[in-house]
Amino acid sequence: AQRVTQPEKLLSVFKGAPVELKCNYSYSGSPELFWYVQYSRQRLQLLLRHISRESIKGFTADLNKGETSFHLKKPFAQEEDSAMYYCALSGSSNTGKLIFGQGTTLQVKP
Amino acid sequence: GAVVSQHPSWVICKSGTSVKIECRSLDFQATTMFWYRQFPKQSLMLMATSNEGSKATYEQGVEKDKFLINHASLTLSTLTVTSAHPEDSSFYICSASQVGHGYTFGSGTRLTVV
Numbered sequence: 001a002q003r004v005t006q007p008e009k010l011l012s013v014f015k016g017a018p019v020e021l022k023c024n025y026s027y028s029g030s031p032e033l034f035w036y037v038q039y040s041r042q043r044l045q046l047l048l049r050h051i052s053r054e055s056i057k058g059f060t061a062d063l064n065k066g067e068t069s070f071h072l073k074k075p076f077a078q079e080e081d082s083a084m085y086y087c088a089l090s091g092s093s094n095t096g097k098l099i100f101g102q103g104t105t106l107q108v109k110p
Numbered sequence: 111g112a113v114v115s116q117h118p119s120w121v122i123c124k125s126g127t128s129v130k131i132e133c134r135s136l137d138f139q140a141t142t143m144f145w146y147r148q149f150p151k152q153s154l155m156l157m158a159t160s161n162e163g164s165k166a167t168y169e170q171g172v173e174k175d176k177f178l179i180n181h182a183s184l185t186l187s188t189l190t191v192t193s194a195h196p197e198d199s200s201f202y203i204c205s206a207s208q209v210g211h212g213y214t215f216g217s218g219t220r221l222t223v224v
Contacts, residue, residue: 034213044154044203044215086153090213097144098205098213102153 002027004089004101012107013077021072021104023061023087031089033063033070034098038084047085048072057081077108112138114206116216123194123223131189131219133204139184140206145177148201148218160187194223 003026013019025031035047047056050063050070061072070087087101113136123129133143142161146154158179160166166179176198178190187206191198204216 036215043217046212049212097156097159099156100146100154 002099006101010105019074019077023070034088036086079108082108112214114214114216120220128192133187135185135206141208143187144205146203196223199223
């Protein structure tokens with residue numbers, strides 16, 4: 001069964017500190033992994049997808065198949081990064097159903 | 111970029127009535143549309159997957175007679191909450207997908223049943 005686990009409900013850091021939002025997944029085949037962000041009162045937006053291997057707003061994420069993880073990292077957090085972050089998994093082509101983790105609220109304090 | 115429009119953004123209805131929520135892909139044809147439900151401070155729970163012209167596939171535990179999904183065209187899917195009850199109050203979000211566009215989300219609909 002597909003499952004995405006984000007162990008932290010809340011992560012609070014100070015501005016300028018490094019950030020790592022954890023995501024682990026369970027899937028028997030070759031999944032496609034995503035990170036979505038939801039700022040206050042806004043819709044979900046795609047932040048990263050593992051196949052593109054790009055850096056958006058300073059965030060990066062590497063798929064580790066051995067550890068079945070896709071942790072989101074940023075070396076220096078900014079206050080505007082405060083938001084809800086969701087890790088998600090799709091099990092087939094990118095039009096297959098998307099399953100979300102529980103979400104982690106990132107709070108960046110000044 | 112790809113845009114998905116979801117209406118209404120909020121609705122209040124009386125218990126026992128039905129409510130229809132629309133999800134439109136504005137500048138692309140969506141191969142598949144998905145409907146999610148989100149409880150306060152919780153994640154998005156996938157309710158169903160719909161492909162244009164065919165019956166929706168519902169996730170386990172989701173009542174298909176309660177949550178009617180119609181996907182009549184490549185740009186429009188609707189979710190109708192039938193005989194709504196207070197426990198149906200929630201935030202409903204649609205998502206549309208197409209090869210090359212990935213997944214695009216609507217802004218969500220806040221349903222309150224009184």
